[in-house]
Amino acid sequence: xxxxxxxxxxxxxxxxxxxxxxxxxxxxxxxxxxxxxxxxxxxxxxxxxxxxxxxxxxxxxxxxxxxxxxxxxxxxxxxxxxxxxxxxxxxxxxxxxxxxxxxxxxxxxxxxxxxxxxxxxxxxxxxxxxxxxxxxxxxxxxxxxxxxxxxxxxxxxxxxxxxxxxxxxxxxxxxxxxxxxxxxxxxxxxxxxxxxxxxxxxxxxxxxxxxxxxxxxxxxxxxxxxxxxxxxxxxxxxxxxxxxxxxxxxxxxxxxxxxxxxxxxxxxxxxxxxxxxxxxxxxxxxxxxxxxxxxxxxxxxxxx
Numbered sequence: 594x595x596x597x598x599x600x601x602x603x604x605x606x607x608x609x610x611x612x613x614x615x616x617x618x619x620x621x622x623x624x625x626x627x628x629x630x631x632x633x634x635x636x637x638x639x640x641x642x643x644x645x646x647x648x649x650x651x652x653x654x655x656x657x658x659x660x661x662x663x664x665x666x667x668x669x670x671x672x673x674x675x676x677x678x679x680x681x682x683x684x685x686x687x688x689x690x691x692x693x694x695x696x697x698x699x700x701x702x703x704x705x706x707x708x709x710x711x712x713x714x715x716x717x718x719x720x721x722x723x724x725x726x727x728x729x730x731x732x733x734x735x736x737x738x739x740x741x742x743x744x745x746x747x748x749x750x751x752x753x754x755x756x757x758x759x760x761x762x763x764x765x766x767x768x769x770x771x772x773x774x775x776x777x778x779x780x781x782x783x784x785x786x787x788x789x790x791x792x793x794x795x796x797x798x799x800x801x802x803x804x805x806x807x808x809x810x811x812x813x814x815x816x817x818x819x820x821x822x823x824x825x826x827x828x829x830x831x832x833x834x835x836x837x838x839x840x841x842x843x844x845x846x847x848x849x850x851x852x853x854x855x856x857x858x859x860x861x862x863x864x865x866x867x868x869x870x871x872x873x874x875x876x877x878x879x880x881x882x883x884x885x886x887x888x889x890x891x892x893x894x895x896x897x
Contacts, residue, residue: 724819731867732766738871738894742780745876745887751796751844752782757890765809767826768817772809774832778802780890797842801888803877805836805856825862825869825896833857838879840886852886854879862896869896 742757743749758779765772780803784796813828833856840850858875874891 720820723821723823726823727768727817727819728766730767730823732764732769732772733762734765734869734896735762736760736869736871736894736896738892740890740892742782742888742890744782745889747884748782748886748888751785752799753785755780755782755798757781757892759890759892759894761894761896763809765811767823770811770813772811774807774809776803776805776807776836778805778890780888782888797847799843800841801879802839802841803836803854805834805854805877807832807834807856811862822866824866825864827862827864829859829861830873831857831859832873832875838877838886840879840881843881843886844883850881852879852881854885865895867897870894871896 738757738759738761740757742755744752744754760777761774762777763772763774765774778801780801782799782801784798786796787794809830809832811826811828811830813826817826835853835855838852838854840848840852842848843850854877856875856877858873860871860873862869862871870893872891872893874889876889877887879886
């Protein structure tokens, strides 16, 4: 047997073996298929293919519903956000309006308060100026007065009442209770007439020129209103001092005589703006040669 023949025999044997195995395998598959029942679920209407289509449709519908619901939620969220933004804008506008009104109210209050302070400051400035005017007001004064001159004591035995003319001048500020006054005065006394069997005796009129320097103490009533214009003050005042007196046609010999004297008196002054009306009386005692010569002038006058 040749080598080619041997190879042919082997290949034939292999082919037979493979054929037997294929038949056995086919029989085994038929046996298994016949023995086992495979349950197949079918769609009632469309079958298996129709079920797949329906499932795909349902999935598509579910996806569409999901997308629609998501869009609705987004739309609701946007609408809610817009509503919240609108509410916030309205609330902010309301707060801004309230803030502007409150600021306007505060500004108005500040303007009123500033105007009040300015008014008070102006009033205080005016009052301070007026007070300063009171404290620094002119103290010098001068006036004129006149009245009756009444002799006293032995002087009255030889002379009757006469008249007085006085020019007062001095210095006293409105708020100062103390002042000084110089009086230049002229007194005229009417000579008395004495009856006598041999003939009436008549004394000549006697005149007195006087210069008296006195201290003046004003007892004013109440506290002055310094916010008003400066004016002289009302009140009772006292006078006291001394002076020089020049007598003419004096006594029984009708001599002239100069004598030093003292005086004291009381008066009341009435304010009339920066002027004063006054009425006063004083007792004057001149140290003449034989005895003191006493008299009382009562005068009414005005000072400027």
